[in-house]
Amino acid sequence: MEVTVLFFASLREQLGTSTLSVQLSEDSNTDDLLTTVIEQLGDEADAILRDEGVKMSVNQEVKDQACPLQTGDEIAFFPPITGG
């Protein structure tokens, strides 16, 4: 299956990209996605994306734990929000 991955703010700048298309095997979850993304982006991405402050959303809903994915899902990684 194919999913779209987005990076925002400091993560986008550190990783040097704002979006990726990622191919995953069926029955993959967000942990599998993270592993695949880090393989695609290189070792530096490991520390950036596994930082404990990094937040994740699936189809624009924030997720605190790993969850299953379906083809076409939009997963975003971003730092803590600083709006207002």
Next chain:
Amino acid sequence: MIDIRIQEEDFNIEDEWNACRERMSGRGGAMVAFAGLVRDFHADDEVQSLYLEHYPDMTEKSIEGIVNKAIARWSLLDVVVIHRIGQLDAREQIVLVLVGSSHRPDAFAACECIMDFLKTKAAFWKKEIRKDSESWVRSTSDDYRRSKRWMSEQLK
């Protein structure tokens, strides 16, 4: 009425205030507005401008969620949230939360609650741009404490 806008252009508080007042007609008894501004000084350093990034669609959804929770909790007649994005110079307006209600306590509380959750739940990120450097703003524990305060009060 709920009116949520994410925009690059500035807003005119007087226009928004009068439109809200008009929409409430005779039912409105209280209006509270909060406007956030770009400070020109932060962490002992001069800030020339802010860059505000957002997550299109998710930002609007997250603000709708915040406003709907406020409407479920308080008696509100009208809520306007305008949040700017892009490059904003020092002293410019960033955000407006305008709440109309029949009664003062609901308008005060809802306006503060919506603003506190915008700080921690609405998908925006701020970068401070100085003369020789720039850095992403870090969220503060105070922002999270203020948001959590509303959740614990809800349980009482």
